[in-house]
Amino acid sequence: xxxxxxxxxxxxxxxxxxxxxxxxxxxxxxxxxxxxxxxxxxxxxxxxxxxxxxxxxxxxxxxxxxxxxxxxxxxxxxxxxxxxxxxxxxxxxxxxxxxxxxxxxxxxxxxxxxxxxxxxxxxxxxxxxxxxxxxxxxxxxxxxxxxxxxxxxxxxxxxxxxxxxxxxxxxxxxxxxxxxxxxxxxxxxxxxxxxxxxxxxxxxxxxxxxxxxxxxxxxxxxxxxxxxxxxxxxxxxxxxxxxxxxxxxxxxxxx
Numbered sequence: 001x002x003x004x005x006x007x008x009x010x011x012x013x014x015x016x017x018x019x020x021x022x023x024x025x026x027x028x029x030x031x032x033x034x035x036x037x038x039x040x041x042x043x044x045x046x047x048x049x050x051x052x053x054x055x056x057x058x059x060x061x062x063x064x065x066x067x068x069x070x071x072x073x074x075x076x077x078x079x080x081x082x083x084x085x086x087x088x089x090x091x092x093x094x095x096x097x098x099x100x101x102x103x104x105x106x107x108x109x110x111x112x113x114x115x116x117x118x119x120x121x122x123x124x125x126x127x128x129x130x131x132x133x134x135x136x137x138x139x140x141x142x143x144x145x146x147x148x149x150x151x152x153x154x155x156x157x158x159x160x161x162x163x164x165x166x167x168x169x170x171x172x173x174x175x176x177x178x179x180x181x182x183x184x185x186x187x188x189x190x191x192x193x194x195x196x197x198x199x200x201x202x203x204x205x206x207x208x209x210x211x212x213x214x215x216x217x218x219x220x221x222x223x224x225x226x227x228x229x230x231x232x233x234x235x236x237x238x239x240x241x242x243x244x245x246x247x248x249x250x251x252x253x254x255x
Contacts, residue, residue: 006068023061033187034061042194057081063137101159107133110165118171
């Protein structure tokens with residue numbers, strides 16, 4: 001007898017996930033989209049994957065690790081999520097409040113991002129005898145705000161983290177330019193930097209199946225869930241060059 005896979009709840013329906021998945025990746029693997037459409041970057045830059053997570057609206061689901069029992073409610077397709085606790089007359093109505101624990105810490109240097117650049121900055125600072133705190137969404141610490149002081153505010157699995165820092169190093173990596181063209185609000189669109197980690201996590205364009213490299217085709221966007229593109233063998237799609245810049249249309253360049 002095999003153990004059942006852990007699940008999150010998306011729009012009151014269970015979706016299984018693998019250890020290490022973000023909420024957005026788990027939803028994509030199920031053949032759906034985490035938000036209301038638009039090109040996904042899966043890096044916390046675009047905002048096209050925001051949803052209500054455990055009662056908190058406008059959460060970037062690509063930055064939240066999936067965990068058993070986590071509840072997700074996608075934002076309405078034609079508007080914004082309702083403000084909780086507001087009655088019909090526009091006054092705040094009494095409701096059961098959930099206490100959010102707040103941890104307060106101090107650090108000489110706070111490094112945001114645990115990629116190559118962030119790790120290098122942390123290593124150099126520690127070698128110089130500085131007290132370093134590294135925050136990264138992949139480790140469960142999602143930085144949501146920076147304030148004068150400087151102060152770093154992060155959302156953690158346990159609650160909120162407020163850090164009084166001497167210095168802040170932002171090493172979140174490059175951001176891709178979102179495509180500005182008709183149809184960029186369709187579902188099933190991924191930037192190149194999003195497609196690579198999604199494929200590594202087993203996300204495929206076919207509902208409920210994993211990418212195994214056997215006859216699978218790239219994704220095509222349409223109104224609905226993602227599905228594969230059909231191409232004739234040996235005949236790639238047209239890639240026209242812009243007359244002014246000389247660049248091929250459709251190319252995505254990191255900033």
